[in-house]
Amino acid sequence: DAGVIQSPRHEVTEMGQEVTLRCKPISGHDYLFWYRQTMMRGLELLIYFNNNVPIDDSGMPEDRFSAKMPNASFSTLKIQPSEPRDSAVYFCASSLGLANTGELFFGEGSRLTVL
């Protein structure tokens, strides 16, 4: 079984450009999470979805960030316009339910560098 698939793995862009990160969760998983990881702040929850519906987006930094989940097998995280402080590794994770252990399965991450 394929795990969580993220693309791109690496992206280098210039300040002001739009960035779109993509995620395909594990088939059958009904929860999808977007996290951001930096040395200073660790792993921060940005937003999570249940059955394609956003449940908690309180971690989204500001209006420049938006996330969508148009169907059960695809999600995007968009940054427009990007800024140097957005440089981080962005992880997507999925899980099967939260009633049980709700173990998260992480993708390999998208490393974003904004110059």
Place this chain on the structure above:
Amino acid sequence: GQNIDQPTEMTATEGAIVQINCTYQTSGFNGLFWYQQHAGEAPTFLSYNVLDGLEEKGRFSSFLSRSKGYSYLLLKELQMKDSASYLCAVKGGATNKLIFGTGTLLAVQP
């Protein structure tokens, strides 16, 4: 809100035992997780505690005290490959979200 504290770094010797502590504050506690993350890789699940006590899984054990808001991860018979960051995470709050601590970087020395 939710708050998690764990030491930033620890060093231990191959073959020894190390304990990594985690304290947390949250409303609506619904479980505590430990994840392992090697440099440049994604976090991977190690353990889950929702009731007080010790959960053992091979060389790794995790303990939880809900009344104290405290957990620890115990690693026995340390191996060089155990050098990694260990993340404590708590599920809770109004939306039952999973929040991570900043991690403890463990260096295992020969």
